[in-house]
Amino acid sequence: MKKKRKQNQNQRSNKKQDELTLKDSLNSEIFKQLNDKKKELEKAEVERIEKEKQKKLExxxxxEKNKSFEELLNESNMNWEKYK
Known part of the structure; x- marks a missing residue:
């Protein structure tokens, strides 16, 4: 049983060593360009979300500014019948 476990662990470690990552197979300049593009896209996404949030707030x-007096009165939580 121990031998099988050791063999499985050895096979796993060999597979990890044999697998190449994208970073290993790409030229460093291309990898840098891809990372820069990724950061640029993330920044654009954050800006888009912020603009969307500002638009909703506006x-x-x-x-709220264009509500009529009746709408404001209906939304009020005060009991206006007391004040009649």
Whole structure:
């Protein structure tokens, strides 16, 4: 049983050594370009999300600004019947 475990572990370690990663097979310059492109895309995604969030906040502000008195009164949690 121990022999089989040792053999399996040896086979696994040999496979790991035999496998080449993308970084190993690519030219360092190409790898650097790919990493730069990845960072650029991540930055663009963050900017897009931030712009989307700002747009939603602006739309919410405009909706609040354009509400009628009746809508504001209905949304109020006060009991206005007390004040009649």
């Amino acid at each position: 739309e919410k502000r405009i909706r």
